[in-house]
Every structure is written in structure tokens, then in C-alpha cells.
Amino acid sequence: MPTTLTAFADVTTSDSALRRFLHGLPGVDAVGLEARAASLGTRSIKTTAKAYAIDLAISMIDLTTLEGADTPGKVRSLAAKAVHPDPLDRTTPMTAAVCVYPDMVATAKAALNGADVKVASVATAFPAGRAALPVKLADTRDAVAAGADEIDMVIDRGAFLAGRYLETYELIKAVKEACVRPDGTAARLKVIFETGELSTYDNIRRASWIGMLAGADFIKTSTGKVGVNATPANTLLMLEAVRDFKAQTGIQIGVKPAGGIRTTKDAIKFLVLVNETAGEDWLTNEWFRFGASSLLNDLLMQRQKLSTGRYSGPDYVTVD
């Protein structure tokens, strides 16, 4: 299997070449896509499979706080929760990461105190992405310098919707370079498309390919700040994109649905999508994440139910 982008070298040489390529991708039939996502949603996950799925889902969470009112205290409590999601049960896995604004990266890093939980930072004038390129790059570099392990950037939806695909591609490439640390290592880059604003599935497929060609480590649905965030259908579509990209280049790219995933039932539906679309290679927090906050407590309550046989309640999980 090839592991290079050479097959696609010509695609990004000009705006017109990139446009031709993107518009030549297979179309998406919305009803068929949604029907497939719904059909996978009827999988019934029970007993041992459910226990496995709950722990896997917990380990895939980017535990997120992205509010104007975020304070060091809030971020510290989030970090503590990420490390010990269930204080009553120390066998509970840690979440994959905490996800914060750039100015909170240092606080989060300190609070985690070396635990194996990554710090992800949104950047590039999140969530709207309406700032000049130098500002976006500075935002990124600040976060990386403060110790971010991962950067969640937003694309310029305005540029994309205006058809300036190469500009979108170049932005991602530039941010990718800004993720490089002085020692040559780099923060992993997640590229947020804000699928709710791209609106059509054809656009989501095209954006996915721009992101993958530009060097995204993850492609991510949403900021969580608009009306429609992650859905089974748009996540299924992005899983198809990373599956196809790996088949053609050998390069594996992760997927992160974010926003609106609140229950264990929902999370398991997404894991089924991963399992049956991209496959088991993606069933690890290296390659699949949930951008979520309230989801964790529901997973914890379900986990308690499985271990005790009783239904749990909100008083038995922490409020953060």
C-alpha cells in the first residue's frame, strides 16, 4: 500500500486543479447516507460489548470547556475529572484529552500534572475563524508554546463557500506548520469544518478531502457553537472519507465528531459507525474522539449500572 500523497500531487497545484478534483469526487445522496447512518443506529449493543464500548467511549472523549466564562478553577476541575472520571471507581479509564481555549492551555497542562491526558486547544480565531492569517497563526503558536498537544483549528467557511478551495487548503497547511515545536515535534492538528455551516454533504466530503490533503491529523465536524453539530450522518460521511483516503494513500486520519453527543446510546451509535465504516483500526483514541462535555457523566452512570446492576443517578457522578 502506498503511504504518500504523490498520487494527489497535481491536485493542489492550482485553484482550478483543486476545484476539478473536489467536484469530481462521488456525490452524496442525502437520504441514502442518513438511512445508512440510521440503520447502523439500530445495532443493539449488549453486555460485554456494551462494557467495552463504554470504556472505549470514555477514553475517546476530548473533555471540553469552551466558554467565555472559563476560569482557572473551571479548567482545573475539568482536568481532574479527565484523570479520574469516576472518583468512586478508579478502574475507569481517563479521557483522551481536555479541550480548552489557548489561554487556558498552561493551566490545564499544570493541572494534569503529567497524567496521560492530552491538552487540546482550539485555535485560529475559534469558533468563527474570522481573523487575518497572521492572527490565526499566532493563536496557534501561542497554544503550542503553552504546551498544547493538539490543536483544533477551524477552516475559513467563508473562503470555502466562496469557492476559494486552495486558500482553505493553504490555511490548513500554514497552521500545520505552526504546530511544529522548536524541537521538531508537532502538535497533532484537528481540522474543524463546521459542517452545520457547510450545510451540504457534498461540501462536507470536499472539505474532508481538502483537510486530508493539507495534512490534517484529524478531521472534525463542528465547533459545538452552531445549531447543527455532529450527526451520525455527517460523521459517517467523514469516516468514509478517511477510509477512502487510507485506501488510496496509506495515510490514516482520525475523525472527531463534536457537539450534541450527550448520551451513552448516542456514543455507542457513533462507535458502531466507526466499527462498520472505517473499521477497527480507528477504534482507539489515537484515531477517534468525541468532542463532548456532558456525555462523560452519562457514560459513567451507565458504567455504574453495568457494574452494580442498579440504575445510577446524577448525585453519583461529579458536577464540574
Next chain:
Amino acid sequence: MASLFEYAPAPESRSVVDIAPSYGLFIDGEFTDAADGKVFKTVSPSSEEVLAEVAQAGAADVDRAVKAARRAFEKWSALPGSERAKYLFRIARIIQERSRELAVLETLDNGKPIKETRDADLPLVAAHFFYYAGWADKLDHAGYGANPRPLGVAGQVIPWNFPLLMLAWKIAPALATGNTVVLKPAETTPLSALFFADICRQAGLPKGVVNIIPGYGDAGAELVAHPDVNKVAFTGSTAVGKAIARQIAGTDKKVTLELGGKGANIVFDDAPIDQAVEGIVTGIFFNQGQVCCAGSRLLVQESIHDELLDSLKRRLSTLRLGDPLDKNTDIGAINSAEQLARITALADTGEAEGAERWSPACELPSSGYWFAPTLFTNVTQAHTVARDEIFGPVLSVLTFRTPDEAVAKANNSQYGLSAGIWTEKGSRILAVANKLRAGVVWANTFNKFDPTSPFGGYKESGFGREGGRHGLEAYLDV
């Protein structure tokens, strides 16, 4: 299937359905033994477990049932349409209430996955009764003139692939238009029809309006031939359909036939590929391919053949075959040993004729009737697997170069029931759909059904339409 995330078994509970050890014929509102006392056993195709013993109708029973239906006809047809409607609405509601029970029963008796009986068969059954209930008092407005009259006694013979759904397609329009019914379910799947008899009793349907007589082909032939039957409705094989057409020649009996097919599923190079793959899978593996309108011939544009086949094979590898009651099962059991033998023989013929055979790695259960999802590539129009209806999970893949060639190959069949078109180009859909000689054309989708949508074939796939306003005509003297 991914080893990391192997789904644990998730069986639907059998306890929602209570199957009695034996069942009689349902004639004139009563369950009765066959006149000659004959019985037969119905087994669960996934385990070969005997589910029940069922009375087997013979000529005397057919006569008894037709007489009961005739006696009931006068009053039933004279009821105001609004009253007939209410009976049908009651039936629709009771079916909804008992849908889980009926889904489990159907899965046990037929072998198809609970996912299908629960999410497809039963909702469509209830919807069909609900739809035709509404017609019963509106027949004056159906476009068949004022006060259209029913035909009389309808003799209906249905297949085993969608036992309860085919019953609904037959009984709902017949009753709505004021006919009475004698229905013979298939010998391998009599149970849901007998449960339906119980639903008729719960609904308070007058005696004799619906009569259910399980039995074999001989009983079906007796029913078709009975001189007091005014209407024959048959769904099944083309061979039997032809025999029926000959049998009723020269009589006044009105007939509708829903017969075989060899549906072409045409994929153009600009198709929405991921959805096309799903459509191909739905087209041929829904109900183990035991579907008259199955998309059993895949016609793929040569320029994307390899790419599409790779995707299709990858997708087939995720199909889950096994216990039909498991909610995660995609592929259930073949309905009978006889059908399995037929599928096996035709697949062997395909191989012997030089087509390339492929199935995903797939372990078949040790008891019951099973056949792995199967693809044949390098198939041409001359291959038996491209011409004969296999009625099983076997897909023949052919290629074409141009839209003209696709249409010519699609139409090159004695059948004309269904076809599929996959392309993002709207004008091509309309142009190709216009040229296809098939009664149902699914564009960028497949195997969709609805009570409002007429269904039926061209050519040797039969005649008449079921569903929608069109479906009324078959039961009216117009």
C-alpha cells in the same frame, strides 16, 4: 467483523409470542380441522425446529371456505363503506399493537432477520390496512365511476417470502372494496396468517369475510379453479402464474399476478458510490434475496467496475449472518431446504459456466438452511445466473459502456418487475427510467415500498398493480 468490538448476541425475546402446538383452518370464523384430517408441520428455517402442526386444506376444505366467503359476501358488500373502513382500521390498529409478537413469529416461521420483520414487514403491514381502510368509503372518487361494485369471492394465494405483508397486500384492498376472501398462505409460512385470523376475531370481523386455509399447491390450484371464485390474486413463481392464467382462460375470473423478476441495478460512473453500494446490498441481500423485485443483476459501468467491486466486497464483509432473532443479524436463514437446494444448484451452475464466485468469510450455522452472500463476476448476458431468477442472496455482476447499452441489457429479460438507477445526473435518471421496461424503478435508492405506491410488473413478471389507487381496480368490477 472487527475483533475489538464484537457485538454480543442481542436476541429478541421469543416470549412475546405464544405458538400453540397445533392450528386448524380458519373457515367461517372458526378454526377447524381439515375434512380429511391431514396436517403438516411448519419448521423454523434457522433451526429446523418444528414450530407447530397445521391443518392441511384439501379440495373439500377449499369448497367449504369458498361457500363461507360466498355466504358472507352479500352482507359484507352491502355494508356502508364507512363501516367496512372501521373494521379495517381496527385491524390496522391491532396489528400495530401486536407488531412485536407478529415480527418475532414471522422471523421464527420465515427465517428472515428480526430487524426486517420489526422495521419493514410489520410497519408496512399495518400501513397497508390503514391505507385501504380509508378507501372503503371513498370508492366513488377513485376514478372507476360511480358506485363501483366488488367482484365477489377473492381466491388469494400468497408466497412465503413476505407472508404477512403479502397477506396485507391481498386482503386489505379486497375487503375495502367489499369482496370476501379465501386466502391460502404458503406451506412453509402459515403461522402469521393464522395469527391474522385471530386478529380478525379480535376486530369482530363478520364470520366468513376472511377465511385462511393453509395448504400446499394443490389447495391453491383448487381455489383458483373453484367455480364460485370471482377473483384470483396470486403472488409467486412465473411458472405457477402461467398455469393460473391457463386455468382461468375462458372464465369471467379477474386475475392479478405478481411473479418473478431479474431486476437490473444500473450503476453509472457518476453515482453516489457509497449510497450505491448500500443500494446494491439492500437490493440483493434484503430478505436473503428472496424478493421478486430483488436487484439481482448489477450492471456497472465498466470504468468504475474494479473500484465499485472493491467497495462492495468490503461492505459485504461486514454483513452479519446468523440467528434471525438477533437484532444485529443482517442475513437470516433461507426459507426452506427446497429453496436452499435451488439456490445452491443455480450458484453451482454459475460457477460451472465460468463466472467467478466470491463470498465473504462467513461461518454458517450448523443446523437450519443457510447460504452465504455470494457475488458472481465476469458474468455475461448468456450466463444462467444473469437470466434465471435465483431468489436467493446471489448477485450477478455485468458491465456496460454506455447508457444505451445499460438499458438494452437491463431490458433483455423475460421479466420486467424492478430496476435501479444510480447516477447524480438528473436528466440521465429520467431518460433511463423512461426506457426501462419495469414496473418499479428505484433511482438512487432500492427496495422501497409504500401502500400508496403501485407495485407490479411488465412482461412475464405478471400483470395488475397492488398498492395505491391502482390496487383497487383488481377488486372492482370495472
Next chain:
Amino acid sequence: MSESSARLGVFKTYKLYVGGKFPRSESGRVYEVSDSKGNWLANAPLSSRKDARDAVVAARKAFGGWAGATAYNRGQILYRIAEMLEGRRDQFVREVGEAEGLSKSKAAAVVDAAIDRWVWYAGWTDKIGQVVGGANPVAGPFFNLSTPEPTGVVTVVAPQDSSFLGLVSVIAPVIATGNTAVVIASEKAPLPALSLGEVLATSDLPGGVVNILSGKAAEMGPHLAAHQDVNAIDLAGAGTALAKELEIAAADNLKRVLRPQPVDDWTADPGTSRMTAFLETKTVWHPTGSLGSGGSSY
């Protein structure tokens, strides 16, 4: 012109109408056609099964173009047939009168009704699709449309007694919707049918859409009923025994069969049933879906 030297008339050689041409029977056979009083009128071709076979080939060849013509175009052509008939009204009044033993005024009424029947069906071509087809409100995100389509090649055993109005009444509904026809004319009164071929040939009707054979239904019928490239058969002019025989033969490829029905009055409103008998309903589904991915959430 003096009375003593009455001009000797020119007889017409009656020929078949197949594929837009006027062949004699390939068999070389003819039979005598007499008027109702037994006077010889003409020799008509006694068509063979091979003539029938050729007619099916012609009808099949014409089917794609005729079925694919716009309904408006078919309507124009059917109306043109009425126009051409109107111009030859006197000829048909004479032929129908002789064939059916009708007075001139009664024959004229029959011919007028036949002309009007073409007009009636000319108007139907672009309306039947709306009357019997339409959108179906399925419970899902799909556009679902049923449209009537012609069945294909239809064999028509024309009525025996009503040699012209009956004939027109069974041919016109078959072709109005885009089918093509192989017609076996009334055996004892084939001449109006054969003359109709001459009208059709000058009415812009593509060759092969209507093919007219004279001869014995009992001879040609079984071959046409069993023919695998014929899609339907109208048994209007077949007697009880022949109708049953043909219906049995028709089952070989599941032809659509329109059984003979008693017709007291061919002038009555024909309704739509003769058209719908030879129509297939095709239902096409296509997803609709939302305008954007935002339409779905879980």
C-alpha cells in the same frame, strides 16, 4: 358522357397493410368477400401465419418510435386520421353499407361515429397519463411518480359484426397510448379495414404502428396469441371457443388479455377501459431529502 356508354369502373385490389406498405399475402391466397346479399365485392388476401409474423416484426420495429413520440404528436396524428377519413367519407359509407347491409343513412351514421371516435381518442393521448398516473404520497423522503406506459405490441382480433366502427373502436385506444397493433380484420367484412389501411398510410402515422391483416382469426390467432414478442391481445372479435384457446396460448408469455365483452352499441361512450387494458403502470422513486445536512439530527 352519354348514357349508353357507361364507363367501366376500376376495381380495387384490396391488400394488407403491414409496416406502412401494402403487400399481398405471402401465401398468394385470397378469399371471396361478399355483401350482405351474397354479391361478390372483392377478393381479400387470406393472410397466413407468416403474414402475421411479418406484421409482428413491423409492429415491434415501430414500437420504440411510437411509444417515444410525444403524446401531443400522437394526438395530432390521430386527429389527422379523422381528417383523412372525413375526406373519404363517401367511400367508407359505401363500403360499410355493403359490408354490413346498412342503408346509406345508417352507414353514414356509423362512419361519422367512427370518425368522431378518432377525434375522441386524439384528445385522450395527452390526458390519460394525468388521469391514471400521478404522484403517490409515500411515507418517506421520496418523490414517487406513477405513469402509464404502453404495453407493447398488441394483437387485436377485431369485432366480426361492426366492421368499421367496431374496428376503429378497438384500434384507436390501443395506439392512442403508444402501443402498436397487429389487427385481424373482421373475417366476413374485411374491406373497410383494408381501406382504413390506406387512410392510415396517408395520415402521418408511422409505418408499422397499425398492421391490418384479413383472413381467418382461427388460423392466425393461435400464432399471434403464442407469439413471444407480442405483449397483449384483445379478443373482441373472437368467439367463445376461440377466445378461450387464444387466452390459454397467451399465457405462454403472460400476455395481457382483454376478453371479449358484449357490446350492444358501439356508438356508446367508450370510457377509458380499452386504453387502460393495454397500459402498464411504471412507478419511479427518487430520494428528496433535506436541502442540507442540517436537516437531520438525532
